[in-house]
Amino acid sequence: MLLITVLIPQFRGFFRGIKMKKAVILLSGGLDSITCLAIAKQQGYECYAMSFRYGQRHTIELDKATEIAKKMKVKEHIIVDIDLRKFGGSALTEDIAVPKHKKNDKVEANIPITYVPARNTIFLSFALGWAEVLKAYNIFIGVNSVDYSGYPDCRPEYIQAYEKMANLATREGVEGRKIKIDTPLLKLTKGEIIQKGISLGVDYSLTITCYDPVNGKSCGKCDSCLLRLKGFKEAGIKDPIQYVD
């Protein structure tokens, strides 16, 4: 076989052609990104996972991302060190209290204090750089505009504008290969995301969602926990992770 592919150029092309296409997946260790990864794998991509140590208040999510990357057999997982605390501005990176809700509280509709300035823009930009080096033309990000809780950088119009910019920013764009920002969760409710993941065999016990966990257990009271719990309730599935009470 090797001999044939070396000798006959057409065969070389053929075997290059069936090489798996690559995708970069932003992997936070949360419920959305693990589902995104499962979808990318189902679509036949060779997956390269990227996580960030960005000065977040807790790093359990990075341990979770590492475990997920291993168990879901991604080709490579890198954790990029960046320090968003240098310019501050969010309850997720600074010593500002994460808002807690009582049971049945509604999640706020405005831009919340937990919003990190330009976070998705920064994350996507690193993914774009890595994609360019890997010759990957797809970047998966688990943004969601249904339960997005007021984050400007989770809206469809933002993603479209990012994709357009990305295609002008890179060699690929200049050379005519199209880079795509894949957002398979964009229009799903949290319940639908969980149902999709379960249908793909996702093990949600590997994930963490809480903004403010205590001894590895989720608080059950922050915006993020409330959305997660609501999602599992909608999906009719028991959340497999542990909560404080």
Next chain:
Amino acid sequence: MLLITVLIPQFRGFFRGIKMKKAVILLSGGLDSITCLAIAKQQGYECYAMSFRYGQRHTIELDKATEIAKKMKVKEHIIVDIDLRKFGGSALTEDIAVPKHKKNDKVEANIPITYVPARNTIFLSFALGWAEVLKAYNIFIGVNSVDYSGYPDCRPEYIQAYEKMANLATREGVEGRKIKIDTPLLKLTKGEIIQKGISLGVDYSLTITCYDPVNGKSCGKCDSCLLRLKGFKEAGIKDPIQYVD
């Protein structure tokens, strides 16, 4: 005065109104970014300079940026640590030889090996995050499409697409304040940039441009040195920095 401003709301508005408008300036320690900073100052901005330790082969440029920030009295200068080497792909961050030219060689027209994937996109994204925290609505970047030497992320269409994305990415965009990516050097030749800088009193001895300096002296042979030397020649001014020979 304090009493008046505290007591009379209109006065408070008036004094807020004459507060200097803020701008974030990407400052590399090179010829273009110092000129950009001088232009932003001339336009009346309170300047916040941002540099990056991005795994570049040499860090003299960060010392230069620090000195420039101090001498040109920026309000604040931060150096953000990021590691672009994690995904490699450029002669500026990996152990790939920087191409050297002989005298009178033309600088290559294609995308060069010194191109760092998604670098400007990553830098602008951090600037965007800081701008959002500072409530600055202007980001200055010294990109240039005349001598841009084949970098996709130095073209006007890229900057326009970035600005559009930035306005969808942030609170400011959502709340209707327009963020602007200022590129005052975009259509100037290197000679015109230097003339502009000189007219604003820029001290170019504070800068470094070389991709591959030896003991603090510039090589005079890399793409970047060749463009700089050509620029000073065009401007009819002697380059005040030291070269290897």
